[in-house]
Amino acid sequence: MNFTALSLDRRLGAQLYLQLADRLATAIECDDAAVGERLPAERELAAQLGVSRTTVAAAYRELEARGLVRAHVGRGTYVCAEIEEAGIPFSWRGKLTPSAASAADPAMVDLLRWSSDPNLISFAAGAPALDRFPQETFNEISQLIMQRHGLAVLGHGPGEGQPLLRHAIARRHGVRAEQVLVLSGSQQGLDLIARCLLERGDVVLLDRPGYLGAIHAFRAAGATLVGWDAVRADVAELEDLILRHRPKLLYTTPTFQNPTGRTLGIGQRKDLLALAGRYRLPIVEDDPYRELYFAAPPPPALHDLDSHGTVIRLGTFSKSFAPGLRLGWLVAAPAIVEQLAVVKLRSDLNTPNLTQLVLEEFLSSGQFDRHVELLRGEHARRAALLTAGLTKHLAAGALRARRPAGGMYLWCRLPDGQCARSLLHAGIAAGVAFAPGELFYADVAGGDRLRLCFASVAAEQIEEGARRLGVAWAKLATAEPCLRAQVVPMV
Numbered sequence: 001m002n003f004t005a006l007s008l009d010r011r012l013g014a015q016l017y018l019q020l021a022d023r024l025a026t027a028i029e030c031d032d033a034a035v036g037e038r039l040p041a042e043r044e045l046a047a048q049l050g051v052s053r054t055t056v057a058a059a060y061r062e063l064e065a066r067g068l069v070r071a072h073v074g075r076g077t078y079v080c081a082e083i084e085e086a087g088i089p090f091s092w093r094g095k096l097t098p099s100a101a102s103a104a105d106p107a108m109v110d111l112l113r114w115s116s117d118p119n120l121i122s123f124a125a126g127a128p129a130l131d132r133f134p135q136e137t138f139n140e141i142s143q144l145i146m147q148r149h150g151l152a153v154l155g156h157g158p159g160e161g162q163p164l165l166r167h168a169i170a171r172r173h174g175v176r177a178e179q180v181l182v183l184s185g186s187q188q189g190l191d192l193i194a195r196c197l198l199e200r201g202d203v204v205l206l207d208r209p210g211y212l213g214a215i216h217a218f219r220a221a222g223a224t225l226v227g228w229d230a231v232r233a234d235v236a237e238l239e240d241l242i243l244r245h246r247p248k249l250l251y252t253t254p255t256f257q258n259p260t261g262r263t264l265g266i267g268q269r270k271d272l273l274a275l276a277g278r279y280r281l282p283i284v285e286d287d288p289y290r291e292l293y294f295a296a297p298p299p300p301a302l303h304d305l306d307s308h309g310t311v312i313r314l315g316t317f318s319k320s321f322a323p324g325l326r327l328g329w330l331v332a333a334p335a336i337v338e339q340l341a342v343v344k345l346r347s348d349l350n351t352p353n354l355t356q357l358v359l360e361e362f363l364s365s366g367q368f369d370r371h372v373e374l375l376r377g378e379h380a381r382r383a384a385l386l387t388a389g390l391t392k393h394l395a396a397g398a399l400r401a402r403r404p405a406g407g408m409y410l411w412c413r414l415p416d417g418q419c420a421r422s423l424l425h426a427g428i429a430a431g432v433a434f435a436p437g438e439l440f441y442a443d444v445a446g447g448d449r450l451r452l453c454f455a456s457v458a459a460e461q462i463e464e465g466a467r468r469l470g471v472a473w474a475k476l477a478t479a480e481p482c483l484r485a486q487v488v489p490m491v
């Protein structure tokens, strides 16, 4: 903008700096000074306007206090936000740190919002068959825990988690209790790992495509994300990436991966661990879906095959029990568990006691295993219903997908390589939602992919959801040339 055109009324004396701040704020509001634009140096603007440098400096400080500009030592003062609403002369966006501002992607919010919208059949968020949750048993056990532990449940608890639950998780996974950290969901574990292990500019190797919550957590820590093809899972390719990028850690979901559903074989697991051992590369093994196999159990966890202590294994009860309870865990060497526990204190002091103790009772009484067994059958049934529904309702098989052997997702590919966003747009209008594939890539890719979670949609609604997808498809196929391509049978 032309700053010399700013007119000031000198008769107002001491208020000159406020006038200048207001003029500049108006310029920002009217887009005359855009976000990212550098304001003139204080001395330069003072000379142009015939005011003292102190007046300009005070005006810039005022704008900074309003959140509209940010001063960077040695680089100058930059417009960093627009005024948010008419009449509110304060911009919170301008107060955000760059990492928070870059995390403004609404994708996760959308996925969660769609699953609670009664007008939509949502294949979007990754949740288990909650309609099969043992509610009555849960109520009874909650009462039992309150009777057994009394008011202690309502006080603070240990930051590492309730000892009873730590022991139960340790027994389940053949480790010592001090290797277990209870988490308020495994997403918290990803955040803690990012905060403890990553500095700005560090490289993280991660599944491509991979879990979007991990992408967000590592990106917020300022890491550079380098993708390792999740489906090819070629260990030679991984070595090449390690040599080229010198990563700080490797993040992978080896079992029923989110979003692709693929599972690494035992050979791939051993090769991967040998590589991590050779290059002293910590592995974050994100393992939420292991128990949710349909027929045959998957190969052992990386953590259980590892003899170097390089694996941090994350788990959660969100997929095998209920995501709203926010109960996850990690298992690792005590040295890193202790450090992560200290940082966790800063985040939530402790994970709620009541749900931890209720879950422990579910585990120790065998009720949890019975429920997981039920989920395996139910999820397998829903996966089959969805593939059948899609084959029936999407013009001669418009989606290609591999039938999963466990987990929760059908990872689909549209023909001719594009437009999952357009399909989603039409889908929302037709009353169905899913997760567009591009969310699972840290780079720009996956526009022709979509992820359908079959587990959380009630069995009786699945075919109707597929029918609505068919309606959306038909609408697009006439409107969008990119979706009119030939259709490939689903496998």
Ligand SMILES: Cc1ncc(COP(=O)(O)O)c(C=O)c1O
Pocket: 126, 184, 185, 186, 187, 188, 211, 213, 253, 258, 286, 287, 288, 315, 316, 317, 318, 323, 327, 328
């Ligand atoms: C691979 C993976 N990791 C972590 C999470 C987060 O789970 P939680 O609910 O325990 O935070 C999810 C949820 O979708 C996931 O798919």
